[in-house]
Amino acid sequence: MTEGEAGMAQAVEPRRAASVERWQGESDVLVVGFGSAGVCAASQAARDGAEVLAFERAWQGGGTSAESTGQIYMGGGTPLQRACGFEDDPDEMAKYLEASCGPGADVAKIRLFSERSVEHFHWITDQGIRFDEDVVDYQVSTMPAPGKALSWTGSERAYPFCEIARPAPRGHNVNVDGTPSGELLMRTLIAGAQRAGVRVQPQSDVRRLIVENDGHVVGVEARIDGDLCCFRAHSAVVLATGGFVSNEEMLQRHAPELLRCGRPIAAETSDDGLGIQMGMAAGGETIRMGSACIVLGFAYGNRKNIRGILVNGRGQRYVNEDVYQSLHGEIALLRQDGDVYLIVDDTIYEPNPEDPELGGTTYPLLAVAETVEELEQELGMPDRSLTHTVNVYNENARRGEDPFFHKESCWLQALDTPPFAAIDLRVGKGPYSVFTLGGLRTDSSQQVQTSSGAPVPGLFAAGRTASGIPAQGYNSGLSLADCTFSGRVAGAAAAALRP
Amino acid sequence: MTEGEAGMAQAVEPRRAASVERWQGESDVLVVGFGSAGVCAASQAARDGAEVLAFERAWQGGGTSAESTGQIYMGGGTPLQRACGFEDDPDEMAKYLEASCGPGADVAKIRLFSERSVEHFHWITDQGIRFDEDVVDYQVSTMPAPGKALSWTGSERAYPFCEIARPAPRGHNVNVDGTPSGELLMRTLIAGAQRAGVRVQPQSDVRRLIVENDGHVVGVEARIDGDLCCFRAHSAVVLATGGFVSNEEMLQRHAPELLRCGRPIAAETSDDGLGIQMGMAAGGETIRMGSACIVLGFAYGNRKNIRGILVNGRGQRYVNEDVYQSLHGEIALLRQDGDVYLIVDDTIYEPNPEDPELGGTTYPLLAVAETVEELEQELGMPDRSLTHTVNVYNENARRGEDPFFHKESCWLQALDTPPFAAIDLRVGKGPYSVFTLGGLRTDSSQQVQTSSGAPVPGLFAAGRTASGIPAQGYNSGLSLADCTFSGRVAGAAAAALRP
Structure with a gap:
């Protein structure tokens, strides 16, 4: 082990309480990280009567959530869903989540989350x-839209999910002056936490837990203004520092495929995996560390792209194009080796779609040809591969059918207006964005668990620091939903431990 | 937490050395598990001058390795390879392994393993x-064959691997009286360990490590004849208890897809994940816990099956059929949802192939028809899906080409002799066998590491208890090779710690 490695090792291995000479501060509950999970943990604990001190690395809280589009996945019959005319209930919501957040979804957590979603x-x-009582039309819904608070942010209407659970839109969008805003969401939640009496220690970098000899977590060590300061928790510590998408070493060990995707979704000061590492060092088990949200947003700027067909390098279709963009990313990267293309005709193609995620640039156009045969050749696909796919697709589309993948009929149209084009969605070229979903194993109260299922005394984890509702498989808004909800659960359980 | 959970939790959480009243025995090195990794760790440590005590749950050692076919993946120019007329070198071996054991293969370990393979x-x-100096013909090579010691046990000759590294057979088969035998391998290795002076404690169930207050691992607690006995290690403990394929709870948390496969590869007393759990409880990190060897042995009993075509439920080919059976399993289960079929014609089909793995039963025949059109209908595949695939495949095969997947020409033949048949290789129907590849993170000396890369003092892991050479992706013989080699590395490093 080099000195550098030793230094890093020491950084996260827990410190013994007996070695602490002076406690700089104390509180019932200490919350590490002040993104959506940490803020909600702190708020809930404070509302439940606990003294709460939260640590935030940056000047102010918000984390990656503040940089998001502010979508929260909620359902089961929320007032907004009802106002917009949609029927939903906890059972249908849970059925959908079990199908789309697996295999290996945490059924008990999904049930609790669905049953308490209206609350x-x-x-x-x-x-x-505040949510405006208006819904984004399904045909244009992917991103939140100005002034419209409800949108479709998953594969609810797509096959096979539409046959598993009754579809309903569940993306609740936080808008400010008509603009989607995770920043407003976080500003509001932080204000709520402050009203509830939460104290925040900004610019504090927590790098170690403090434990008793029996492993009980009783505090944290934070670097503040260059000094190492120890803080005591009378009840519990909640880890809420995000995932690990910004930690290349951890990605290499746990989810090497993600290193092929260019764009991690993470705030600058967040998601370095330190919370997960601290939890492990205190005895916590990690689970599903290879899972990730992998967005392939090929229809952000131009929803008509869903009318095109996605094919792999052998010219084969491999998915119904109307599933949600996060499922597209997962399938393209993990099942097709990231070797995928979108084929469109002239009626679909838009040269310069407005795509906030692409920073105004267009989707990368790879090839254009007057016939599908020529396009096939230009793409170097085998003879009669893409042409056969398009011919069969067109014949079926004219009948309003997709017997291969069951794309919904509203998206079906024959690709027959030249020129034809291939948009480059290969990994490294197309717009892939990722964040990690694996993390600490927690029980239904968000208490961290060891590999044998024992609780780590005094330690909770929430949000992307824990493995949560989206165990594998993602829908937009689900991380904010899981972060805010699991934060509340953790905060309540931590507060309940008050002496 | 229920009482049962608490009981299980206590079972693996380390015990403090200070609580030990009496040490039942002591040794320089304690080895937990006496399968191929444990036996080689013990042998090497004893050869290096250490006193060694090994713990085995069963009456005698051997573990899952004794139930294997006794193939060891070795290369780089072994005497057997040379005697059989094959050129190989460590660099070509390493290049192949890096390509086939990833993404995220441990390049440093692969290099060391390849460079030391002849040794x-x-x-x-x-x-x-002893290895007979004869090679199994490639065209019949999958299982070891009587009296032939060298065989192709990976995808070395298949595309794209054949373009990445010069192919060579590397499966070294242990035969006894002409019969493949992991049992003979283990009997021989165990005899070698005993000659080297290793003591073995049979029927001993190690369930806890013993640690000093600073986390240093200094012993184990074993249940022997109903009593809990403590044993002290002067140098180190080596965990070598296999993987976790027999632990359904751990599979559910870490690799839920594997639960769909019927047949775990594991000895009755092995692979319950306890070694991994003990390592985690002592501070070790686990990595790649979702990885597995997933064998889909569709050509065991009838190598001609490789001349058929593998298609998914939409009648699309998705792989070159001549890649190795472990890659087939991984691709079929994880990339095609286990919805795959083998299509053959009358010249390929054999009603009752001799297949030791299938216990004498035939491959499950799903449908038979006089034309491919009828077969397509019987299988419920979309119109013009399978028929197009077969037509294009046949035309190319007649030219000796496979522009889609590059199957080697020796396997190409048009499927044109009725009747045509579909063999059911869907998960749950076809012959899938699995064992886990994820485990404890170790450094190049097999010492267990924490999440921050710090070594856990006094603790080593080898074989399937650690994440090893086959980080993801498998070739037959690779686990025995990795187990025996990593066992030796761990044993040598543990012995070197003698006071």
Whole structure:
């Protein structure tokens, strides 16, 4: 082990409480990280009567959530869903989540989350969040839209999910002056936490837990203004520092495929995996560390792209194009080796779609040809591969059918207006964005567990620091939903431990 | 937490050395598990001058390795390879392994393993293992064959691997009286360990490590004849208890897809994940816990099956059929949802192939028809899906080409002799066998590491208890090779710690 490695090792291995000479501060509950999970943990614990001190690395909280589009996946019959005319109930919501967040979805957590989703909606709105009572049309819905608070942010209407659970839109969008805003969401939640009496220690970098000899977690060590300061927790510590997508070493060990995707979704000061490492060092098990949200947003700027067909390097279709963009990323990267293309005709192609995620640039156009045969050749695909795929697709589309993948009929149209084009969605070329979903194993109260299922005394984890609702498989808004909800659960359980 | 959970939790959490009233025994090195990794760790440590005590749950050692076919993946120019007329060198071996054991293969370990492979061959033969100097013909090579010691046990000759590294057969088969035998391999290795002075404690169930207050691992607690006995290690403990394929709870948390496969490859007393759990409880990190060897042995009993075509439920080919059976399993289960079929014609089909793995039963025949059109209909595949695939395949095969997947020309033949048949290789129907590849993170000396890369003092892991050479992706013989080699590395490093 080099000196550098030793230094890093020491950084996360827990410190013994007996070695602490002076406690700089104390509180019932200490919360590490002040993104959506940490803020909600702190708020809930404070509302439940606990003294709460939260640590934030940056000047102010918000984390990656503040940089998001502010979508929260909620359902089961929320007031917004009802106002927009959609029927939903906890059972249908849970069925959909079990199907789309697996294999290996945490069924018990999904059930709890679905059953309490309406209550969670009220908790969120109690914080001061307001949802306009309008829904984004399904045919244009991917991103939140100005002034419209409800949108389709998963594969609910797509096959096979539409046959598993009754579809309903569940993306609850936080808008400010008509603009989607994770920043407003976080500003509002942080204000709510402050009203509830949460104290925040900004610019504090927590790098070690403090434990008793029996492993009980009793505090944290934070670097503040260059000094190492120890803080005591009377009840518990909640880890809420995000995932590990910004930690290349951890990605290499746990999810090497993700290193092929260019764009991690993470705030500058967040998601370096330190919370997960601290939890492991205190005895916590990690699970599903290879899981990730992998967005392939090929229809952000131009929803008509869903009318095109996605093919792999052998010219084969491999998915119904109307599943959600996060499922597209997962399938393209992990099942097709990232070797995928979108084929469109002239009626679909838009040279310069407005795509906030692409920073105004267009989707990368790889080839254009007057016939599909020529396009096939230009792409170096085998003879009669793409042409056969397009011919069969067109014949079926004219009948309003897709017997191969069951794309919904509203997206079906024959590709027959030249020129034809291939948009480059290969990994490294197309717009892939990723963040990690694996993390600490927690029980239903978000308490961290060891590999044998024992609780780590005094330690909770929430949000992307834990493996949560989206164990594998993702829908937009689900991380904010899981972070805010699991944060509340952790905060409540931590507060309940008050002496 | 229920009482049962608490009981299980206590079972693996380390015990403090200070609580030990009486040490039942002591040794320089304690080895937990006496399968191929444990036996080689013990042998090497004893050869290096250490006193060694090994713990085995069963009456005698051997573990899952004793139930294997006794193939060891070795290369780089072994005497057997040379005697059979094959050129190989460590660099070509390493290049192949890096390509086939990734993404995220441990390049440093692969390099060491490849460079020392010839030396490892000599070590194995020094133990008394003898290899007949004959090679199994590639066209019949999958299982070891009587009296033939060298065989192709990976995808070395298949595209794209054949373009990445010069192909060579590297499966070294242990035969006894002409019959493949992991049992003979283990009997021989165990005899070698005993000659080297290793003591074995049979029927002992190690369930806890013993640690000093600073986390240093200094012993094990074993249940022997109903009593809990503590044993002290002066140098180190080596965990070598296999993987976790027999632990359904761990599979559910870490590799839920594997639960769909019927047949775990594991000895009755092995692979319950306890070694991994003990290592985690002592601070070790686990990596790649979702990785597995997934064998889909569709050509065991009838190598001609490789001349058929593998298609998914939409009648699309998805792989060159001549890649190795472990890659087939991984691709079929994880990339095609286990929805795959083998299509053959009358010249290929054999009603009752001799297949030791299938216990004498035939491959499950799903449908038979006089034309491919009828077969397509019977299988419920979309119109013009399978028929197009077969037509294009046949035209190319007649030219000796496979522009889609580059199957080697020796396997190409048009499927044009009725009747045509579909063999059911869907997961749950076809012959899938699995074992886990994820485990404890170790450094190049096999010492267990924490999440921050710090060594866990006094603790080593080898074989399937650690994440090793086959980080993801497998070739037959690779686990025995990795187990025996990593066992030796761990044993040598543990012995070197003698006071």
